[in-house]
Amino acid sequence: MATSAGETEAPQAEFQRARMIRFSDCDPAGIVFYPQYFVMLNGLVEDWVSEGLGIGYHALISERRIGLPTVRLEADFRAVSRMGDRVTLGLAVERLGSRSMTLVLRCFDPASGELRMQVKQVLVTTSLESHRAVEIPQDLRTAILRGAPSPA
Numbered sequence: 824m825a826t827s828a829g830e831t832e833a834p835q836a837e838f839q840r841a842r843m844i845r846f847s848d849c850d851p852a853g854i855v856f857y858p859q860y861f862v863m864l865n866g867l868v869e870d871w872v873s874e875g876l877g878i879g880y881h882a883l884i885s886e887r888r889i890g891l892p893t894v895r896l897e898a899d900f901r902a903v904s905r906m907g908d909r910v911t912l913g914l915a916v917e918r919l920g921s922r923s924m925t926l927v928l929r930c931f932d933p934a935s936g937e938l939r940m941q942v943k944q945v946l947v948t949t950s951l952e953s954h955r956a957v958e959i960p961q962d963l964r965t966a967i968l969r970g971a972p973s974p975a
């Protein structure tokens with residue numbers, strides 16, 4: 824729920840994308856090597872900003888010079904994902920601060936609902952000139968508060 828101060832505490836509608844687990848995601852045992860989840864989820868953040876929010880992610884960085892570095896990352900791994908699995912990646916905003924946002928990102932089996940892993944991630948909006956925190960740009964904030972889900 825958004826407050827008058829522009830903060831939101833309640834999880835919003837989840838942005839989702841289908842993803843197949845590829846050979847290159849896996850270790851020799853044929854299961855996802857854990858850093859690859861972070862690569863997959865970073866791609867989900869890109870898709871969320873560009874497609875879910877309608878804010879060009881690449882222009883945000885390269886033209887507007889706004890960075891989104893991670894300052895906190897907490898991960899839980901609950902079940903293995905195997906090469907060839909078709910999973911769903913989901914993203915919800917748990918908190919929207921003035922210069923940071925807390926995302927809950929997860930990977931799950933859409934057929935059974937089995938949770939494979941989940942991450943809580945805090946991103947800070949920064950100036951890529953100074954590498955200091957800046958206010959979340961108004962268009963980004965407005966789009967997040969709109970909270971529109973996007974189909975998988």
Ligand SMILES: CC(C)(COP(=O)(O)OP(=O)(O)OC[C@H]1O[C@@H](n2cnc3c(N)ncnc32)[C@H](O)[C@@H]1OP(=O)(O)O)[C@@H](O)C(=O)NCCC(=O)NCCSC(=O)c1cc(O)c2ccccc2c1O
Binds near residue numbers: 954
């Ligand atoms: C990011 C920092 C420059 C922030 O330091 P600064 O002093 O400017 O800001 P504050 O400390 O006042 O905090 C602002 C805001 O963030 C919240 N916050 C800060 N730290 C934490 C934390 N550990 N946990 C939770 N929340 C935190 C704080 O509460 C404030 O929130 P409000 O909403 O209330 O305003 C500085 O911390 C820094 O440089 N950190 C190192 C970042 C880093 O190197 N991360 C490693 C990965 S880098 C990375 O992933 C990455 C980098 C990029 O440049 C990218 C650019 C573009 C896209 C993606 C990038 C990317 O993924």
